[in-house]
Amino acid sequence: MRIRDSFKTAVTSLNHARSRSILTMLGIVIGIASVIVLMSIGNSAQALIIGQVESVGSNLIFVLPGGSNGSKFSSPAASQGIIIKTLTQTDVNAFLREPSIARATGVARGSAAAVYGANNKNVSYEGGSADIFPIGNLNVAQGHTFTKADVDGYNHVAVIGSKLAATLFGQHNPVGKLMRLGNISVQIVGVLGNAGTGAFGVDQDNLVIIPITVAQAQMLGINYLNTVEIQADSQYDIAFVKSRLVSILRQNHSITDPNKDDFTIQTQADIASLLGNITSILTLFLAAIASISLVVGGIGIMNIMLVSVVERTREIGLRKAVGATEGDILQQFLFESVLLTFIGGLVGIAFGALLTAGVWLGVTHLSTLAWTFQLPLSSILIAVAVSTISGLVFGIYPARQAAKKSPIDSLRYE
Numbered sequence: 001m002r003i004r005d006s007f008k009t010a011v012t013s014l015n016h017a018r019s020r021s022i023l024t025m026l027g028i029v030i031g032i033a034s035v036i037v038l039m040s041i042g043n044s045a046q047a048l049i050i051g052q053v054e055s056v057g058s059n060l061i062f063v064l065p066g067g068s069n070g071s072k073f074s075s076p077a078a079s080q081g082i083i084i085k086t087l088t089q090t091d092v093n094a095f096l097r098e099p100s101i102a103r104a105t106g107v108a109r110g111s112a113a114a115v116y117g118a119n120n121k122n123v124s125y126e127g128g129s130a131d132i133f134p135i136g137n138l139n140v141a142q143g144h145t146f147t148k149a150d151v152d153g154y155n156h157v158a159v160i161g162s163k164l165a166a167t168l169f170g171q172h173n174p175v176g177k178l179m180r181l182g183n184i185s186v187q188i189v190g191v192l193g194n195a196g197t198g199a200f201g202v203d204q205d206n207l208v209i210i211p212i213t214v215a216q217a218q219m220l221g222i223n224y225l226n227t228v229e230i231q232a233d234s235q236y237d238i239a240f241v242k243s244r245l246v247s248i249l250r251q252n253h254s255i256t257d258p259n260k261d262d263f264t265i266q267t268q269a270d271i272a273s274l275l276g277n278i279t280s281i282l283t284l285f286l287a288a289i290a291s292i293s294l295v296v297g298g299i300g301i302m303n304i305m306l307v308s309v310v311e312r313t314r315e316i317g318l319r320k321a322v323g324a325t326e327g328d329i330l331q332q333f334l335f336e337s338v339l340l341t342f343i344g345g346l347v348g349i350a351f352g353a354l355l356t357a358g359v360w361l362g363v364t365h366l367s368t369l370a371w372t373f374q375l376p377l378s379s380i381l382i383a384v385a386v387s388t389i390s391g392l393v394f395g396i397y398p399a400r401q402a403a404k405k406s407p408i409d410s411l412r413y414e
Contacts, residue, residue, distance in 0.1 A: 024304045025344035027297025032348025032383040035287050040356040042283025043374035063228040064264045085224035086262045092228055094248050100236040105129040106225035108215040112182030116168040125208040127215020135231045143175035143190035151211040159190040163205040181208060184218055238267055294386055298394040305337055305395055337395025342388055349383050
């Protein structure tokens with residue numbers, strides 16, 4: 001039997017049982033659409049996260065306490081919640097004497113309740129020098145940032161995120177008002193503009209920034225730093241600046257063996273690459289979970305094809321009686337199975353694209369996130385390939401069952 005004839009026969013057979021064919025394809029449609037939507041959302045999330053990291057600036061460098069065994073993708077001990085006291089203000093002062101470094105600030109982090117009147121919210125706070133704002137590309141929408149004099153004088157002043165300002169003060173201007181932060185009172189001198197998520201997943205719109213001296217001495221009771229944030233001079237290559245930081249820290253910490261470094265240095269490129277790898281893995285993981293519905297849809301196709309073989313036993317016997325070979329019967333039923341999954345795949349692609357567009361419209365209209373519409377070609381190619389392969393895999397068994405039927409027994413079948 002020619003391929004064109006097999007195709008026509010398959011179309012005719014599926015058309016005769018139109019409702020059953022549509023319901024059978026539904027599992028494939030849902031599976032394909034799920035894979036496309038999840039891969040598209042994953043790609044959009046990846047672009048959003050990396051875009052926010054890169055928006056801070058390509059010349060930003062982070063120094064964290066604790067070694068990472070020489071791998072830029074290894075997690076330093078400090079990021080795993082282990083307290084390490086190796087970074088101090090002495091290191092920051094040494095960085096500031098390096099010509100290739102434009103700015104540097106130590107950062108001490110903690111969490112506390114922010115209270116104003118009857119309103120309160122548990123927040124993260126960061127203590128830093130006055131340079132923390134230009135280094136982190138943090139712009140003040142109301143008021144102003146605190147100054148070096150505030151840091152040196154242990155002044156109880158704070159700059160807060162925009163969402164926190166709305167939560168505690170509503171429509172009122174918070175600048176100049178006193179707010180309780182943990183066990184101390186701070187005067188709000190500025191409110192940040194919408195800043196989104198910063199480095200290490202910090203929600204900068206709900207953040208409180210205070211002088212490092214106040215954070216260390218009066219909030220946390222420590223003399224070490226959680227992080228050092230550095231802005232490299234644009235005239236120097238970032239790799240050179242990183243090498244200078246390594247030399248300074250090894251000299252300050254009396255380290256002679258590079259394998260015993262008690263610090264980790266990460267650039268924006270390192271962080272963006274790491275986040276990209278993480279989001280890619282999560283996207284593939286979600287797509288793999290969604291693919292389970294493709295297996296369910298494939299089993300549904302196999303079940304319907306087996307029912308179809310039984311219903312068309314006499315037809316099979318008649319075809320064999322007039323000269324059709326086992327190969328012809330096998331080809332005919334395989335064509336029907338592949339056609340079901342292929343059409344289901346195309347409909348699933350269209351449905352998935354519409355759902356992805358709906359997610360994009362919803363996110364962009366209901367939030368301020370810079371969400372981009374992502375419909376990766378790879379997801380479409382995977383959808384087409386998987387739907388076709390499913391048709392072959394789940395159609396072979398019913399087709400073989402049909403091809404092996406005896407023409408005499410088939411003609412007798414009632």
